[in-house]
Amino acid sequence: DGGITQSPKYLFRKEGQNVTLSCEQNLNHDAMYWYRQDPGQGLRLIYYSQIVNDFQKGDIAEGYSVSREKKESFPLTVTSAQKNPTAFYLCASRPLGTSGDEQFFGPGTRLTVL
Amino acid sequence: SQQGEEDPQALSIQEGENATMNCSYKTSINNLQWYRQNSGRGLVHLILIRSNEREKHSGRLRVTLDTSKKSSSLLITASRAADTASYFCATDAGTSGSRLTFGEGTQLTVNP
Numbered sequence: 038d039g040g041i042t043q044s045p046k047y048l049f050r051k052e053g054q055n056v057t058l059s060c061e062q063n064l065n066h067d068a069m070y071w072y073r074q075d076p077g078q079g080l081r082l083i084y085y086s087q088i089v090n091d092f093q094k095g096d097i098a099e100g101y102s103v104s105r106e107k108k109e110s111f112p113l114t115v116t117s118a119q120k121n122p123t124a125f126y127l128c129a130s131r132p133l134g135t136s137g138d139e140q141f142f143g144p145g146t147r148l149t150v151l
Numbered sequence: 152s153q154q155g156e157e158d159p160q161a162l163s164i165q166e167g168e169n170a171t172m173n174c175s176y177k178t179s180i181n182n183l184q185w186y187r188q189n190s191g192r193g194l195v196h197l198i199l200i201r202s203n204e205r206e207k208h209s210g211r212l213r214v215t216l217d218t219s220k221k222s223s224s225l226l227i228t229a230s231r232a233a234d235t236a237s238y239f240c241a242t243d244a245g246t247s248g249s250r251l252t253f254g255e256g257t258q259l260t261v262n263p
Binding site for chain 2: 041068070072077078079080081082085087093095125127129131133138139140141142143144145147
């Protein structure tokens with residue numbers, strides 16, 4: 038099956054710890070995105086990547102870091118510098134060029150800071 | 152910053168009725184997209200309308216776009232209980248990386 042997977046589904050973190058959220062896609066998409074969603078809110082862009090070994094900050098990048106060592110993988114690290122990390126995190130991907138403009142989303146990871 | 156603003160924030164209707172959600176945005180766009188999110192899940196793409204289009208249909212969905220008013224509407228006809236979800240508009244302004252800017256969503260409840 039083609040798609041985007043995120044793991045884990047639920048993640049608990051103690052204050053001061055870094056945690057890494059996984060995002061993998063087998064759709065051969067060029068671009069990948071990380072969003073944060075707070076309760077009752079829309080999505081806000083954290084980071085995005087259009088090509089391997091390159092990524093750009095979104096609107097709320099502070100306290101987060103990413104890497105793009107492989108086309109199919111775009112992990113997000115929530116660092117201890119992120120003051121309010123409890124949220125629902127969504128990963129998405131899309132092909133670039135003329136293949137289509139929609140983004141395909143993973144099922145999300147719910148992060149809770151204890 | 153959130154470009155899209157949606158209205159209403161919440162909508163409750165009976166099965167069989169039509170549901171209309173509105174989205175306003177601030178800057179020029181290449182296209183506007185509507186997504187659906189069931190509670191605690193990822194988003195699913197519903198329909199895309201380009202800046203040179205005024206209306207688009209897909210099954211029970213009808214989307215309109217008025218670029219002079221910077222607004223769009225999503226109409227779901229003959230609603231079903233399974234349509235209960237949050238609906239988000241997202242604008243593509245043609246910026247680097249084909250970024251989308253999402254609105255805050257409309258929570259639709261369809262009562263059986």
